[in-house]
Amino acid sequence: MSAVIDNHGHAHGHDGHHDHHGGYGGLMRWITTTNHKDIGTLYLWFSFLMFMVGGVLALAIRLELFEPGIQFFNPDLFNQFTTMHGLIMVFGAIMPAFVGFANWQIPMMIGAPDMAFARLNNWSFWLLPFAAALLVLSFFMPGGAPGVGWTLYAPLTVQMGIGMDLTIFAVHLLGMSSILGSINIITTILNMRAPGMTLMRMPMFCWTWLITAYLLVAAMPVLAGAVTMSLTDRHFGTSFFNAAGGGDPVLYQHIFWFFGHPEVYIIALPAFGVVSQVIPAFSRKPLFGYASMVYATSAIAILSFIVWAHHMYTVGMPVQGQLFFMYATTLIAVPTGVKVFNWVATMWKGSLSFETPMLFAMGFLFLFTLGGFTGLVCALVPIDIQIHDTYYVVAHFHYVMVAGALFAAFAGIYFWLPKWTGRMYDEALGKWHFWLTMIFFNMIFFVQHFLGLAGMPRRIPDYPLMFETWNKISSIGAFGFGLSQLLFLYVVLKAIRRGAKAPERPWEGADSLEWTHLPTPAPYHSFETAPVLK
Amino acid sequence: MAQSGSTTVPPRQGRYYVPQPMPWPIMGSFSLFCLMLGGVFVMNGVAGGWVGMALGLMVLLYMMFRWFGDVIRESEGGKYGGWEDLSFRWGMSWFIFSEVMFFAGFFGALFWLRVMSVPDLASLQSNTYLWPGFTSHWPSAGPGFEGKFSPMGAWGIPALNTALLLSSGVTVTIAHWAMKEGKRAVLNWFLFFTILLGVIFLGFQAYEYAHAYSDLNLKLSTGAYGSTFFMLTGFHGFHVTCGAIMLLVIWLRCLAGHFKPEHHFAFEGVAWYWHFVDVVWLGLFIFVYWL
Amino acid sequence: MARKFVRSFATWALALPGLGFSGLALALEWNLRPAGSKIAEDIHSLHEYVMILCTVIFIGVFSFMFYSVYAHRKSKGHKAAQFHENTTVEILWTVIPLLILIGIALPTTRTVIAQKDTSNPDLTIKVTGYQWKWGYDYVKGEGEGISFVSTLATPREQIENKAPKGEHYLLEVDNELVVPVGRKIRVLTTAADVIHSWWMPSFGAKQDAIPGFIRDLWFRADRTGTYRSQCVELCGKEHGFMPIVVRVVSQDEYSKWVGEKMKLIVAAADDPNKQYTMDELKKRGEQVYAKNCVVCHQANGKGTPPAFPPLDGSQVVTGAKDKQIQTVLNGVIKDGKATAMVAFGPQLNDVELAAVITFTRNNWGNKVGGEQGLVQPSEVKALREKK
Numbered sequence A: 001m002s003a004v005i006d007n008h009g010h011a012h013g014h015d016g017h018h019d020h021h022g023g024y025g026g027l028m029r030w031i032t033t034t035n036h037k038d039i040g041t042l043y044l045w046f047s048f049l050m051f052m053v054g055g056v057l058a059l060a061i062r063l064e065l066f067e068p069g070i071q072f073f074n075p076d077l078f079n080q081f082t083t084m085h086g087l088i089m090v091f092g093a094i095m096p097a098f099v100g101f102a103n104w105q106i107p108m109m110i111g112a113p114d115m116a117f118a119r120l121n122n123w124s125f126w127l128l129p130f131a132a133a134l135l136v137l138s139f140f141m142p143g144g145a146p147g148v149g150w151t152l153y154a155p156l157t158v159q160m161g162i163g164m165d166l167t168i169f170a171v172h173l174l175g176m177s178s179i180l181g182s183i184n185i186i187t188t189i190l191n192m193r194a195p196g197m198t199l200m201r202m203p204m205f206c207w208t209w210l211i212t213a214y215l216l217v218a219a220m221p222v223l224a225g226a227v228t229m230s231l232t233d234r235h236f237g238t239s240f241f242n243a244a245g246g247g248d249p250v251l252y253q254h255i256f257w258f259f260g261h262p263e264v265y266i267i268a269l270p271a272f273g274v275v276s277q278v279i280p281a282f283s284r285k286p287l288f289g290y291a292s293m294v295y296a297t298s299a300i301a302i303l304s305f306i307v308w309a310h311h312m313y314t315v316g317m318p319v320q321g322q323l324f325f326m327y328a329t330t331l332i333a334v335p336t337g338v339k340v341f342n343w344v345a346t347m348w349k350g351s352l353s354f355e356t357p358m359l360f361a362m363g364f365l366f367l368f369t370l371g372g373f374t375g376l377v378c379a380l381v382p383i384d385i386q387i388h389d390t391y392y393v394v395a396h397f398h399y400v401m402v403a404g405a406l407f408a409a410f411a412g413i414y415f416w417l418p419k420w421t422g423r424m425y426d427e428a429l430g431k432w433h434f435w436l437t438m439i440f441f442n443m444i445f446f447v448q449h450f451l452g453l454a455g456m457p458r459r460i461p462d463y464p465l466m467f468e469t470w471n472k473i474s475s476i477g478a479f480g481f482g483l484s485q486l487l488f489l490y491v492v493l494k495a496i497r498r499g500a501k502a503p504e505r506p507w508e509g510a511d512s513l514e515w516t517h518l519p520t521p522a523p524y525h526s527f528e529t530a531p532v533l534k
Numbered sequence B: 001m002a003q004s005g006s007t008t009v010p011p012r013q014g015r016y017y018v019p020q021p022m023p024w025p026i027m028g029s030f031s032l033f034c035l036m037l038g039g040v041f042v043m044n045g046v047a048g049g050w051v052g053m054a055l056g057l058m059v060l061l062y063m064m065f066r067w068f069g070d071v072i073r074e075s076e077g078g079k080y081g082g083w084e085d086l087s088f089r090w091g092m093s094w095f096i097f098s099e100v101m102f103f104a105g106f107f108g109a110l111f112w113l114r115v116m117s118v119p120d121l122a123s124l125q126s127n128t129y130l131w132p133g134f135t136s137h138w139p140s141a142g143p144g145f146e147g148k149f150s151p152m153g154a155w156g157i158p159a160l161n162t163a164l165l166l167s168s169g170v171t172v173t174i175a176h177w178a179m180k181e182g183k184r185a186v187l188n189w190f191l192f193f194t195i196l197l198g199v200i201f202l203g204f205q206a207y208e209y210a211h212a213y214s215d216l217n218l219k220l221s222t223g224a225y226g227s228t229f230f231m232l233t234g235f236h237g238f239h240v241t242c243g244a245i246m247l248l249v250i251w252l253r254c255l256a257g258h259f260k261p262e263h264h265f266a267f268e269g270v271a272w273y274w275h276f277v278d279v280v281w282l283g284l285f286i287f288v289y290w291l
Numbered sequence C: 001m002a003r004k005f006v007r008s009f010a011t012w013a014l015a016l017p018g019l020g021f022s023g024l025a026l027a028l029e030w031n032l033r034p035a036g037s038k039i040a041e042d043i044h045s046l047h048e049y050v051m052i053l054c055t056v057i058f059i060g061v062f063s064f065m066f067y068s069v070y071a072h073r074k075s076k077g078h079k080a081a082q083f084h085e086n087t088t089v090e091i092l093w094t095v096i097p098l099l100i101l102i103g104i105a106l107p108t109t110r111t112v113i114a115q116k117d118t119s120n121p122d123l124t125i126k127v128t129g130y131q132w133k134w135g136y137d138y139v140k141g142e143g144e145g146i147s148f149v150s151t152l153a154t155p156r157e158q159i160e161n162k163a164p165k166g167e168h169y170l171l172e173v174d175n176e177l178v179v180p181v182g183r184k185i186r187v188l189t190t191a192a193d194v195i196h197s198w199w200m201p202s203f204g205a206k207q208d209a210i211p212g213f214i215r216d217l218w219f220r221a222d223r224t225g226t227y228r229s230q231c232v233e234l235c236g237k238e239h240g241f242m243p244i245v246v247r248v249v250s251q252d253e254y255s256k257w258v259g260e261k262m263k264l265i266v267a268a269a270d271d272p273n274k275q276y277t278m279d280e281l282k283k284r285g286e287q288v289y290a291k292n293c294v295v296c297h298q299a300n301g302k303g304t305p306p307a308f309p310p311l312d313g314s315q316v317v318t319g320a321k322d323k324q325i326q327t328v329l330n331g332v333i334k335d336g337k338a339t340a341m342v343a344f345g346p347q348l349n350d351v352e353l354a355a356v357i358t359f360t361r362n363n364w365g366n367k368v369g370g371e372q373g374l375v376q377p378s379e380v381k382a383l384r385e386k387k
Ligand code: HEA
Pocket: A151, A264, A265, A267, A268, A310, A311, A329, A330, A332, A333, A334, A336, A337, A338, A340, A368, A369, A370, A371, A372, A373, A374, A375, A376, A378, A379, A380, A384, A387, A388, A389, A393, A396, A397, A400, A401, A404, A405, C057, C061, C096, C097, C098, C100, C101
């Protein structure tokens, strides 16, 4: 199996950096590490912590919405919860989770010794906790965290207190982290591949990350610009978003969504990558349509920059604008469809087995497609005029982000955990986790489509009586979903601490380098000399 | 730019250099955290803000000295071969691309305000119901602006500044050529000229700002025009400052005898950056000052 | 209350598995609201059409997947085929979706264009979003000159669970927007502070109200009746509490309503030149305060600092008259920008302003009293004209 290379055998001590954990021990090891696996681990745990925080905020939202009337939180606090839930889940939980995967996997998948800029890699991670600290701190400032929604629309932002400024700077740090991380990933993929690992032979996960990283480098600076303008509008008398000075609140939305729409594919593409590894592995059959997958991903990335105003159909743009953005948006269904069909075709006539990673990947496929269809419904101007800013949109994006990205992340964790830790998780508990998650997820969010169609606006702490039943169901689902994630934590901890020892090739169908050319668990330093590829 | 990375696999000579663990990154994060928290306090009039900012700045400078020091030592110690060099090229290219996108956001704002929002505010409906008498023109400070201001002309100092920056692009190219030919004296002198031109540019820019504030009644708070003018030129000026400091470091390193004719990416990276700053200025000159 | 909450949560959680979703769905609101206009009908049928298409594709795609799951499983001993490309199907599944999309885009485009056509209205109404109420001005057509503010009418006790909730909980206002049936109504939207969004689902009409800009929408109601909805753009604390209610009436009733409204305007026209007594002003002021100021400054005058400062003990309120009049008349402008404290000049008349100011100067702990405490409408009028 993992026969080929000398990954531990070489002489130690050229610079001392080949010591097992580098120069430091204990906590300092984690703070200073330049090892891609350590940094990947840090990203993953950080993102799980943020997922808990964001999840608890979501539970607070669902608690308040269990019944009509103001129950627990005043409206101001409710808005703060919604804002921070969105920001923390997107920037703190989902994005770092996939950067964690990238860190662990990309060097192993392309046969590189580490990331191209190992020290910078450490910085990319260590910017995050400080950004998170700023976000959390904002709750404790006079006036609290901003209650403006994760989209931070001007000019409501101008009315907020100190918490708003902290949030703006947190976004700057998060953006820096993403940009540095992405430059690192791009460079690693372009420059560190083992001889013979041509671009068109790379695992699909590396492709989706290459394109994601490009999206990040292009989109994040624009967001930084938008929040900087908000900051100067707040404190330095500029009028970017103030009509009296010739500015325009809608300008903010254009800049934000120029970032924001690519952002949703930044969340989705790495998830596509993970699923493209998992499905072939458990179908014991190569990925169908590799080349068209690459082209489809690129097409999605390119299109994602010309569809942003579908979030803004109601701002009063001219009809030509509405039509252009509608057509462009619906076009994205074509390359996304290609992906969906490819995945199904990969399963077709395979030799399928249904371990937990595969279950989550199929859950992803099923529910993401559903979310994609509701996206298409949103994309049609007349319908969106009805459902914009209602719970229909909330349902849409949780289908693509939770059942999409989060499910894919679960699939990835179960899939690679043996490689990372050398231990197996408990398959029965894993399956329980999947089914509970699946059921409760739909219970929370399927009914929200009905709420939206019937006219319940989003971001409200209280609602008219006719929405009561669906909200109750949704809230109960949310608590069930939350508890199921405690089970996930348990499964992972149990695997790490006393899981059965993983075999060298736990998944017979998995055939990328980390499975074929490295022992399990993967050694601390892998591929210090390049693997030999046929 | 660097060689294309398409399907050809880059040369891998020897072992790729993976640096040792170091505390500089977290120190950098901590310093930014202090700077930001301090800055927020200053902006909101909370006591202690300046202390936080000062602390942050000090840690930041210390971190930069140490981190760059390590990198320079590694570089001079021969740790970076062709493979690492190519990484630096990719890294710097994408970093500059991210900077381009940052400026694109602000240029986008400028175009939106000029082409969309100011004319909209002067439309018939807007005149009827909200802003009676407002007419569309550029430069404009919007319908709520009371008083008068004068825009910044293009053909005085700004044109001179354009010439200065363009010449500095030439001098840095001459310096690069000299580097490759091994003509150290020419290199040192032309690098010095480049920095000098940059500093003069900044001096003029500062003078122009003072002139705007005191004579033209053109301020950051002068509506759409003031906002875009100062933010665009201000961020550009900030980048020129950074570029000049980077050039200074490179110059000192040249004086200390660093770099080889075939191995000097630090120099090239800074030169790329300088050209980028140059190009942004051309955009500014055309769209902010001239048209 | 907490106990009741827990009990209700538990009962529902336990009862749920018993209730099939389908049964519930029939009994509950789960689709778009009943259409009340041609455009809304178009949207309904468009939605149905797209949903059917999506459902068919969905079932199509996943029947393949589930067939695979059923037939191609390893546990049944199925051996994996090794194909991984097929240009024909790949082209097919690129082109067919494209064609479907074109089939969706065509009818949609027609509706978009119709929806945007606000020309030749019978009646034009300007809607202004305030934090947190709607201002309506009839600016053109029958009823021109009518102008009022429409605020949530649900009592606070219901919101705070201290009283049973009424049928139209959160969807009721003091002054409904009244329009004639079958006429083309053009609505101009704008806002005074932040972005709001005016929505009437039954007419398929939604338009953001953007501060400093005028945007528009139109609708033509098919049937008379009362239609309800809410603000749909996050606009701060009370975003969930600024309903929109439109009453569509027959042409005759509409004319009658306009006549009454006009008479009322004349009758109720406060005389800004009259001298009022302290008590008159305080009494009137209390009402004005309850309607316009409590959401921010609270009934006890303590506000919710730091966002909304207290008026009780405020230096502005207990200080010089003119300063306070100007504050309320023109709003607070900081660094050239309007704050949440918007100008109330356009919303309230001189008597109302004088009353609310007098009220705040002499209520709670504020005891200015005397000549300084009493603000006459004429003083407000003078300052208003000065500007
Ligand atoms: C992972 C994140 C993610 C992804 C992948 C998507 C994918 C898509 N989204 Fe979504 N979206 C969000 C996250 C995401 N979205 C978020 C967070 C918001 C709300 C932000 C906020 O306001 O807070 C949002 C909001 C949003 C809106 C604005 C709604 C509103 O506010 O009024 C719109 C409108 O066009 C939209 C459209 C789409 C479309 C067309 C896709 C497409 O990419 C979907 C394509 C997929 C398919 C169509 C299914 C598979 C295809 C086939 C099987 C082929 C055959 C199909 C056909 C021929 C139809 N999205």
